[in-house]
Amino acid sequence: MGLLDDKVVLVGGGTQGVGAAVARAAVREGAAVAVSGRRPEPGEALVAELSAAGGTALYVRADLADAEQAKASVAEVVDAYGRIDCLVNSAGLTSRGTLLDTTPELFDAHIAVNLKGPFFAMQAAVADMTARKAPGTIVNIITSSAHGGQPFLAPYVAAKAGLAGLTRNxxxxxxxxxxxxxxxxxxxTATEGEDATQRAFHGAGDDWREQAAARLPMGRLGRPDDIADFVVFLLSERSGVVTGSVIDWDQNVLGGLD
Known part of the structure; x- marks a missing residue:
């Protein structure tokens, strides 16, 4: 439908999973897209895929746990395209830790990827938008666990809950x-990263998706493509004046009890 015609979109952490799905959806809707991430192989492969499909795409190598690299990723997009119109912060670290066993190093790693990186990417993007006196849109990929989450997600929840507050602020x-x-x-959500997490931390086998789906109300996990379509909607003018909303994209209902 051309929801993002002529827009310049940066997807932080966009080389795989939800971020890659957002990049594909944004190109399909007419945007020039940049994806950032640490590993060049999946980033360059995605850019080649998007370019082959007729899109305009750029890979920006950046470790988004580093605030300076997060800011520099925005600067590289502005250098390449002349501006940034939309930013999506989709990078995430999901390694496990409880309140009792989380080390300061693990805590700092979660803050760096899940909160600090998005903060400074937003800072750089908003600085470009305000300097040009131009409107823009930002979507932060957070987590339903930001409401509380499981005990083994303590540092992840702390960082992502901070990102929810930052979004509103x-x-x-x-x-x-x-x-x-x-x-x-x-x-x-069924992503490459979630597959690796389930195997590394929970001893999951090849059928973990099927087992998980059987325990969920809709009979399946979330799909990156579905999330991507919603993100594009929020980035576009179709979402009207909506701002400061942190939307629960989930099949479990906060506060609902059986």
């Missing part, structure tokens, strides 16, 4: 600049 601060900032609290 920044949206309020820049609403008069016509910069809309929203977040998605996504639920359990």
């Amino acid at each position: 920044a949206a309020h601060a820049h609403r008069w600049d016509r910069i809309r900032i929203n977040g998605l609290n996504i639920g359990w």
Whole structure:
């Protein structure tokens, strides 16, 4: 439908999983897209895929746990395209830790990837938008676990709950600049990263998706493509004036009890 015609979109952590699905959806809707991430192989492969499909795409190598690299990724997009219109922060670290066994190093790693990187990417993107006096949109991929989560997600929840608060704070601060900032609290989703996490931390076998789906109300896990379509909607003018919303994209209902 051309929801993002002529827009420049940076997807942080966009080389696989939900981020890659967002990049594909944004190109399909007419955007020029940049994806950032640490590993060049999947990033360059995705850019080749998008380019072969007729899209305009760029890979930016960046470790988004590093605030300076997060800011530099935005600067590289502005250098390449002349501006940034939309930012999606989709990078995430999901390694496990409880309140009792989380080390300071693990805690810092979660803060770096799940909160600090998005903060400074947003800072750089909003600086470009305000300097041009141009509107823009930002979507932060958060997690339904930000409401509390499982005991083994303590540092992850701490960081992502911070990102939910940052989303609202920044949206309020820049609403008069016509910069809309929203977040998605996504639920359990079938991604490459989740597969690796289930195998590494929970001893999951090849059928873990089927077993998980059987325990979920809709009979399946979330799909990156579904999330991507929702993100594109929030990035586009079709979502109207909505800003400062952190939307629960999940099949479990907060506060609902059986």
